[in-house]
Amino acid sequence: MKEQQKIKKIALVTALLTLVLVGLGGYVRATGAGLACPDWPLCFDKFVPKMRYGVIQEVMHRYLALVVSILIGVMSWKVFKLGPAFKSLRKFSIGLITILGVQVVLGGLTVLMLLNPYIVTAHLACGTIIVQLLLLLAMEKTEVVKESPSPENDSYMSKLLYFMSGLVYLQILLGGFVGSSGASMACPDIPFCQGQLYSANFNGPQLIQMLHRANGILIAFAALVCFLKARQLQPALGIKPGHMVAMMVMIWIQISLGFANVVMSIPVAPAVTHLVLAQLILFGYLVPARRLSGKRFFGKNSAPTGQTSFGAASPAQGLNDSAVQSVQLRRVANA
Numbered sequence: 001m002k003e004q005q006k007i008k009k010i011a012l013v014t015a016l017l018t019l020v021l022v023g024l025g026g027y028v029r030a031t032g033a034g035l036a037c038p039d040w041p042l043c044f045d046k047f048v049p050k051m052r053y054g055v056i057q058e059v060m061h062r063y064l065a066l067v068v069s070i071l072i073g074v075m076s077w078k079v080f081k082l083g084p085a086f087k088s089l090r091k092f093s094i095g096l097i098t099i100l101g102v103q104v105v106l107g108g109l110t111v112l113m114l115l116n117p118y119i120v121t122a123h124l125a126c127g128t129i130i131v132q133l134l135l136l137l138a139m140e141k142t143e144v145v146k147e148s149p150s151p152e153n154d155s156y157m158s159k160l161l162y163f164m165s166g167l168v169y170l171q172i173l174l175g176g177f178v179g180s181s182g183a184s185m186a187c188p189d190i191p192f193c194q195g196q197l198y199s200a201n202f203n204g205p206q207l208i209q210m211l212h213r214a215n216g217i218l219i220a221f222a223a224l225v226c227f228l229k230a231r232q233l234q235p236a237l238g239i240k241p242g243h244m245v246a247m248m249v250m251i252w253i254q255i256s257l258g259f260a261n262v263v264m265s266i267p268v269a270p271a272v273t274h275l276v277l278a279q280l281i282l283f284g285y286l287v288p289a290r291r292l293s294g295k296r297f298f299g300k301n302s303a304p305t306g307q308t309s310f311g312a313a314s315p316a317q318g319l320n321d322s323a324v325q326s327v328q329l330r331r332v333a334n335a
Contacts, residue, residue, distance in 0.1 A: 004142050004298060007078050007089075014071040015134035019279060021068055022127050024061045026275040029120075029179060030268045033057040040111040065107065072100055072130075089297050096133055099126055120180035125173055128279065135283050136290060142298045153233045154292040161289030164226055167219050168282045174212040175278065183209045184266050190259050216255055223248045226285075239288050247284050254281060 028034055036054035037043035043059055044050070051059070076093040079086065103126040109119045178184055183205035187193030191213065193206050202210065227244040230237060257274040264270065 003078065003082060007075055007082075008138050008140070008142070010071060010075040010078065011134050012138035014068060014075060015131060015138050017064065017071070018068050018127070018131045018134060019276065021061065021064050022124075022131060022279060023272050023276045024057070024064060025124070025127070026272045027268065028057045028061050030266065030271045031057055034115045035111065037062075037111065040108045062107075065104075069100060069104070072096060072134075086298070092133070092137065092297055096130065099129055099133075102126055103130060115180060117177055117181035121173055121176045124176035128169065128172055128282070131279055132283055132286055136286060137297055139287060140297055150233075150237075151294075153237060154294070157229060157233060157237055157239075158289050158292035160226060160229060161285050161292070164219075164222050165282060165285045165289055167215065167222055168278065168285060171212070171215050171219060172275075172278050172282065174208065174215060175275070178208055178212050179266075179271075181205060181208065184261065187213075188262065190262055213258075216258060220248075220251055220255065223251050237288075237292065243284070243288070247281065250277060250281050250284065254278060 031054070033054040036058045037049070039045065041062070042049075043055060043062070049055055049059065076097055079089050079093045082089065084090075103123065106119060106123040106126060110116070110123050113119050181204075186203070186205035186209045189195065191197075193199075193202065193210050198210065223244075227248055230239050230244050231241065234241065254274065254277050257270050257277065260270045261267070261274060
């Protein structure tokens with residue numbers, strides 16, 4: 001039990017640092033420092049180059065990425081030390097390390113391919129997955145969860161929340177592509193683009209910008225649906241009423257930041273806040289979605305027969321062992 005708590009603490013620290021890393025990546029892009037170091041993994045062939053504006057942002061991003069990679073490695077090592085009982089946790093670690101490897105490669109390609117928008121977006125996609133997986137692991141309860149009194153409602157709401165999470169994840173990727181492809185100011189007016197909602201004459205950047213805005217409106221509507229459905233199925237779901245309200249408030253703040261980015265011509269602070277808040281919104285929907293689905297990293301299925309998910313003997317197994325010992329003692333006494 002103590003080792004599991006250590007793993008959760010490492011996951012939480014790593015998740016928070018990764019969230020900072022994502023924000024720092026947004027800061028690098030917003031300040032135009034993406035190619036301040038023209039080579040990779042070193043910077044001007046040095047691990048510690050001469051520091052100046054631009055280089056500082058990029059190098060700090062790389063240093064923090066190295067720290068996060070080491071922490072993920074330490075956490076995975078501790079997971080495998082728990083033994084074969086925790087199969088789900090082992091699969092999680094293997095998957096996380098695999099995604100981390102892809103992320104490192106994409107980070108190098110981002111520089112070597114001169115900030116190709118497709119590579120930059122893929123880099124953001126992997127980074128988002130890493131942040132969310134670490135946060136989910138850190139926030140999961142290690143104790144056995146009681147069975148739900150309404151599994152059908154749980155399943156329905158879980159699917160709805162996963163759908164909502166998918167929309168938010170898509171929005172993050174669209175936003176990343178908008179920023180990295182130079183489409184941020186393709187539509188300088190709000191809420192239209194060149195005075196129109198749609199036109200056959202829209203170019204590529206304008207289309208991707210309007211698609212980003214349309215998906216934002218869809219997310220706001222879906223958030224209202226999630227709120228109303230969760231309220232209808234309460235209290236069986238166990239989702240706090242304030243949770244869905246908070247999510248809607250965060251989404252409207254996010255929309256406001258998106259408008260501010262356009263009106264103020266992409267200022268650094270709102271742009272970075274916009275990126276980080278999107279990660280928190282995604283996490284806010286993934287947590288209840290995963291809980292209601294019944295899937296867990298520290299789950300019952302992770303342990304071999306006769307043991308709980310924490311590797312200790314189950315109550316039933318303990319009773320059987322006591323019964324066997326009693327029979328053996330009686331046989332010795334009769335002998």
